[in-house]
Amino acid sequence: MNFVIIFFLYIVSLSAEDLKTCYSVQLLSFPSAQAKTLTKIPEGCQIITIGKNSSIRCGCKKEFKNIQEDLAEFKKNYSNAILVNTYKYRFDSSQNTHPKNLTKFYNEIDWSKYNVELLKKDISKKLYGDNINLIPVNRLYFLAKENMYEFKNIWNNAGILWPKFIVLGYGRYDIDKLYKSINDKNIIEKVAQNSYIIKRPIYISASASLLINNVTLRLSNAHGAYISYHGNLDIVDATVTSWNIEKSNYGPREKMDKNELLFYLKQEPRPFLLGLEGSFTKIINSDIIGLGYKGQSGTFGISFLKSTQQIQSYNLKKVFRKRKKPEALLVGNNISKCFFGFYTNNANNIILAGNTLHDNIMYNFDPHDFSGGLIVARNLSYNAVYAHGIIFSKKVKHSIIAENIVFANYGSGIMLDRTSESNLIYKNLSFENRSNGVAIYESSKNIISKNIIFRNNNNGISIRNSRKIRIEDNLIYRNGNNGAEVSTVNIDALETRNFELDPYEKSTQASFIENHFEKNVNSALSLKNGASLFFKNNTLTNSGPLFFSGEIEDFTEDILKKNENSGFSYKYKVEKK
Structure with missing residues (x-):
């Protein structure tokens, strides 16, 4: 009982860092339902929603005198406009700090810092x-x-x-430390040198960290083992x-x-890794195999999730909700045979570089x-068995x-879906996918630049219900169909x-500038159902019959x-009867 009290008190005290406040300028306040009608807000500002009310707030500064100048x-x-004191966690860093020019930002990344050997040296082995x-x-x-009921x-x-969970309180541990401390082969079994079978779920508290280094960790399907962590x-x-x-x-x-x-409830539950509010994950030069299933809360394989569920009473769950979004760095891994190779829900500042995800x-x-x-770069993605190689879906932005x-x-091969806006698709090679090379569905204000897109079964690029x-x-x-297809489609059903x-x-609406179309089966470009187009300085070679x-x-x-001159513009006109 003493441990539980200490454990809970530590979590609460640790979460205080996320509850720190700052000063901000509030320009307007309004009912949350009106937020979607706003088309433009000042640079450096964002919409903050608290319950049924929203406001536009600008800046999050520690010093009162600094925010007075902004006011x-x-x-x-x-x-x-007024000054307000607010919690720092309300400010979504992905909205506040995203670069104005994603292409420039990406080209300035120093990839030498993401060398596997350097990253490994940076991870503390101290326990x-x-x-x-x-x-x-x-x-x-x-x-x-x-998850527990599943x-x-x-x-x-x-x-x-x-079951009793293996719960890690304050400290940094490795698997051998857990094995020796618990000393029960019905919970953790050592089957060979540096090889362990985990037979109970593991929870890493907000004050703890777990190092899985140079071992084979087998999460038992039959015992319902998985790892979740704050x-x-x-x-x-x-x-x-x-x-x-x-x-x-x-x-x-x-x-x-x-x-x-x-x-x-159609699949047998399987082990998974789930990073929750405030967590930070590094996965370097490792193999992740066979994790995940379709459950109700981040059980897909490797998942990072900050819940958006509303909590009425003030309890420990509500404290966790105030912690920052999970962050992660995954470099040089092989991830296969999972339900989803990688999944996020309400996560920020994640880099996936040099990984191979397949099957x-x-x-x-x-x-x-x-x-x-998010930065998804220099990865190999092939043979997603029933869906897409890379997809951003439902308001994934500035990535x-x-x-x-x-x-x-x-x-x-690559897809943006469901209001995933202000993203960059850049210098990818997308080919021999069963559907499109690149698809943008219901997601406006995105850039597709300098990609090589070929031999896809359907269209090279498909744009649907998306503007700019x-x-x-x-x-x-x-x-196999068109080089690019731009269409407006009623998907109400x-x-x-x-x-x-x-x-x-x-x-x-889409703009095509300085692209090269060649030998696409039906046509270089198809426009359907009232879509709009701008077309300038493109080259076309042997594109189908049309x-x-x-x-x-x-x-x-x-x-x-x-x-070849000022460009061609087309806007669909409805004929009057």
């Missing part, structure tokens, strides 16, 4: 602390109860009514895998109808809901997909979307002429 400046245009305890699952109420049958079949996790030169003890392998998945893969069941890379400040090689995926898409200096050739929470605009198809087919001669 005087904003008063010139916003007479009702300390002796706060390892076995805590019954029902006393860890601040963790996702959904594993209940697994635990029961293993003869564990409700603290830090470092995986270096290691293998972390799901494990079928009877068959001595990672435990190949049961065969499923592909149409049911994203349904709840994952759904997506290889899937940053999701409200994540930002970069660059210099990746993406091929042979079931869906599109700039496509520049790409090589687009030998795609799509049953998998809630359009009240996830609205879209039936409007599409240079242009759809609504612009009849304008071919005019397009070719203006393409």
Whole structure:
């Protein structure tokens, strides 16, 4: 009992760092429902939502005198501007600090700092602390109860009514330290030199960190083992895998109808890694195999999640919600046979560089809901079994997909979806995907630049219900349908979307500048259903039976002429009856 009290008090005290306040200028306040009607806010400002009310706040400064100068400046245009004292955590760093020019920002990255050997040297091998305890699952109420109920049958079949989690309190530990401290092969079994089977879930508290270094860590499928954490996790030169003890392998998945893969309660739960609020993760030069399933709370494989669920009463869960979004660095890893290779929900400042992700069941890379400040660069992504190689979905913003090689995926090679805006797709090689090379769906204000996109089964580039898409200096050739297709599509009947929470605009506009189209099967460019277009300084070579198809087919001669001069603009006009 004493441990539980100390443990909880430490978490609360540690979270105080995230509760520090700052001074800000508040320009306006309004009901949250009106936030989506705002088209422009001043640079350096953002919309802060608290319950049913929102406001525009600018800056987050420690010194009162510094913010007073800002207030005087904003008063010139916003007479009702006021000073407020607010929590730092309310300011989303991905919105505050994203570079104005993502291309310039990316080209200035010093990649020598991301050398695997240098990163390994930077990870501390120093261990300390002796706060390892076995805590019954029902006393860890601040963790996702959904995950625990999903594993209940697994635990029961293993003869564990409700398991005791391996809980790490203040300190830094490695797997051998856990093994020796617990000293129970029914919980952690050492099966060979530097090889362990974990038979209970592990929770790393906010005050703790776990180092998995130069070991093989087998998370037992039959015992419902997984790792979740508010603290830090470092995986270096290691293998972390799901494990079928009877068959001595990672435990190949049961065969499923592909149409049911994203349904709840259709899959046997499997081990996973889940970084929660305030966590920081480094995975360097490691193999991650067989993790994840479709559960309700970040169970997909390697996942990083900050919950957006509203909590009414003030308890420990609410304290955790105030911690910053999870962050991570993944370099030089091989990630395969997971449900999703990589997933985020409401995470920030994550770098994935030089990894190989392949043969994952759904997506290889899937940053999701409200994540930002991501760099997905110099990775190899192939053979996503039932979906896309790299996808940003549902308001992933201010992020970069660059210099990746993406091929042979079931869906599109690269995709932006569901209001994922202000992102850069740059210098990638996307080829031989079963759908499109690059797809932008319901996501405006994105740039597709300097990519090589070829031999994809459908279109090289597909733009749907998205505006202000700039496509520049790409090589687009030998795609199975069109080099590029720009269309407006009514998707109101799509049953998998809630359009009240996830609205879209039936409007599409794209600019094509200095691209090279060659030998695409149907046409270089197709325009459909009232989409708008600007086309300038592009070159076209042997593109199908048509240079242009759809609504612009009849304008071919005019397009070719203006393409070499001031550019061709097309805006669909509805004929009056």
